[in-house]
Amino acid sequence: MKYIIFTIGLLITACNLKEKKEQNSQIDQRPNIVFIMSDDHAYQAISAYNDKLIQTPNIDRIAKEGILFTNATVTNSICAPSRAVILTGKHSHLNGKIDNLSDFDTTNVTFPQLFKQAGYQTAMFGKLHFGNNPKGFDEFKILPGQGDYYNPKFITAKGDTIIQGYVTDIITDLTLDWMEKRRDTSKPFLLMYLHKAPHRNWLPAEKYYKAYTKKTFPLPATLFDDYKTRGASAKTAEMNILKHMYLAYDDKLSLETIKELNIDYTGLHNYPINRMNQEQRASWDAVYGPINEDFKERYSSMNDSMLMVWKYQRYMQDYLGTIASVDDNVGRLLNYLDDNKLSENTMVVYTSDQGFYLGEHGWFDKRFMYDESFKTPLLIKWPNKITPGTTENEMVQNLDFAQTFLDVAGIKAPEDMQGKSLVPLLTGHNEVWDRDALYYHYYEYPAEHAVKRHYGIATKNYKLIHFYYDVDEWELYDRLIDPQELNNVYNDPKYTTVVKEMKEKLKELRKKYKDSDALDNHYIKLYNEQKQEGTKISNREPPSTENIEHS
Incomplete structure (x- = not known):
């Protein structure tokens, strides 16, 4: 009798294992991707980079379990254009979103659209900053424009809604609610979890304004x-x-x-x-x-x-107070992934849409190609692929994100994307990484903060910047000798050869990325027409990049 019961038990166990195996075979095993981005989060305000201002243990955890990039940068240091570069994998001059004033050309193909077409479940919660109907998402709840810190309005596919509370907590609540109630467990997911904080005007949650208004911070x-x-x-x-x-x-x-x-x-x-x-x-x-x-x-x-x-x-009291809430809420999401056994097959990325000045050079805001706004935090964990605790100094950009995510998911990237997949760096194959220079171009002038139009090139050793439009000024910085970028050595005879070499590299990069004086003049013309007409820049196509003289 015992033998019969034992045999029946084995048969039941075998059937259960077979059923579970069949169920697992029906589940798409491609990696999940969680893309976390804050707005204007300076790398100096993450303790994995600098522990003099704030402790961010939850954001730091991503680096401890993965990789910390110390030389990550943006192509255009301003909110909406940076986001357009991330979504399209193309520089601003090609995706058309050159500044916060122009519309986003919705004929652009974005990487979430490709994920959705490839069978991923996709969702976006938080701050997009442009457009009220983002393409490629099964579900979205986004702030209109900049959004508000307290009792914010959200745009959804079913209409607008106001949610009582503090925006950083709410964005996380919406994200976890989707994860818990509407995530299709048979599909991999792409989740874009996008914070408003720490964007100006820096309204912390009650817990943190009570604490941070009592703090004093070191002067830059x-x-x-x-x-x-x-x-x-x-x-x-x-x-x-x-x-x-x-x-x-x-x-x-x-x-x-x-x-x-x-x-x-x-x-x-x-x-x-x-x-x-x-x-x-x-x-x-x-x-x-x-x-x-x-x-x-x-x-x-x-x-x-x-x-x-x-x-x-x-x-600093208010700016850093908003970041404290971001860190808490990143912890909530990371804990959810762990508690629900999702972490092992999920890539988690933390970044910002650009860097930010925390008093360096006497400034706040961003826009310049100087390091505090040019560089951006980038921390990635991907269990069993990235060696925990890795630090990487190779030059990477937000231009690379789309192709990286597509590569991770096994989705073919469009040929017109201009970045490089970071997967070789993530998996320790640095020998195949051959980038030795980065390109940057800022357009929004004359406008708020009056930062003049400029483009430039950065290597690990030098940075060359050309300011144009109503000026014609060049700056060269020796990044090794002068990391604070205080001494423009463009006219220093000792750097004559460096200037010549950097200008040649700049010319090559402008040609490689299909930027040119012709495009500069095109966008200046559009901007001037906008000023005269008193209307927003339209989605007019940039001129063809074929058969034009590149500078």
């Missing part, structure tokens, strides 16, 4: 940069913390405080908490009210240097 060495070796481009940019950061919108002084102190508030942005409900506002005022009172007492004795330092500390 170049906070009082005088730009003496550089031309008009650096000197005329409107992103200086002292001169161009708003006391109300950015530093959170109330309009009543500003009026009481008789400070000129011409063109001043209003106090940025209009979406808070009564309870949220009361908690906010309990912390920022005393900050206002303290400023009133100190203002009359402040000189410009003291005011600069005060504004820098206010900036």
Whole structure:
């Protein structure tokens, strides 16, 4: 009798194993991809890169379990164009999204569309920044434009909705709700998890503004940069913390405080908490009210240097406070993947749409090809493929993301994509990586922050930048001797040969990536037409890149 029971038990077990094997054979085993991107998250504000400002244990965990890129950069350091480059795998001059003002040409093929066509389930939650109906997604809930930190509106395929709470928590709630309730477990997934934070105007969650407004942060060495070796481009940019950061919108002084102190508030942005409900506002005022009172007492004795330092500390308190919430929520998602046994077959990427100035050169914002805005954080984990704890110094760009993801998923990349798959670097095959220079091009001028149009080339040793449009200025930096990029050596006789070689490399890269003076003039013409017409730049096609003279 025992033998019969034992035999029946074996048969049942065998049947269950067979059924499970058949079920597994029906499940698509291609890797999942989770793409996490924050907005304006400086690499200096991730403790895996720099532990002097903030601790980010959850973001750091991605590097500890995977790879940390120390030489990752963008092709155009401004929000919407950077996102267009990531989605299309093409430089701005070819995908047409050259600045935040122009429309995105929806005839572009994006990598999520290719994933969806190839059988992946796709979802996007958070900040896209352009377009209300992103292609290639089974489900999306995105912020309109910049979105709001408190009680934000979201755009969905079924209409707009307002969700009460703090935006970083909400984006994660939406993401985990999709993972838990609507993810098709028979398919691999592509998930784009996109944070608004830490974009300006830096409104932290209650937990963190209570903590971070009590902190004091070290001053950057170049906070009082005088730009003496550089031309008009650096000197005329409107992103200086002292001169161009708003006391109300950015530093959170109330309009009543500003009026009481008789400070000129011409063109001043209003106090940025209009979406808070009564309870949220009361908690906010309990912390920022005393900050206002303290400023009133100190203002009359402040000189410009003291005011600069005060504004820098206010900036860091709020900026870093928003990042603390991002780190918490990245931890929530990583824990979900672990708890649901998804981590082993999932690539997780953390990056930003560009770098950001945290007081270096006296600045906030981005746009320049100087390192703080040119470089971007990039951390990737991919179990059993990436050796944990790897640090990589090869030059990579956001231009490479689309082709990397397609390669990981075994999907053929379109021939007009211009990046390179990072898979060789991820899997330790650095010997096949042959990139020795990066190309950059910024277009949005004249516009907010007044950073002049420029393009340039960077190698590991040097960086050459050409500012154009209403100026004709060149800058060369020795990146090994002068990592803070304080000394423009373009006219230094010792660098004559370097200038010649870098200009030749720049010419070759512009030809390789199909950029040219003809395209520069085309986009300048469109921009001027826009200014005259008072309308947005349309989706007019750039001129053909064939049979034109490249510079």
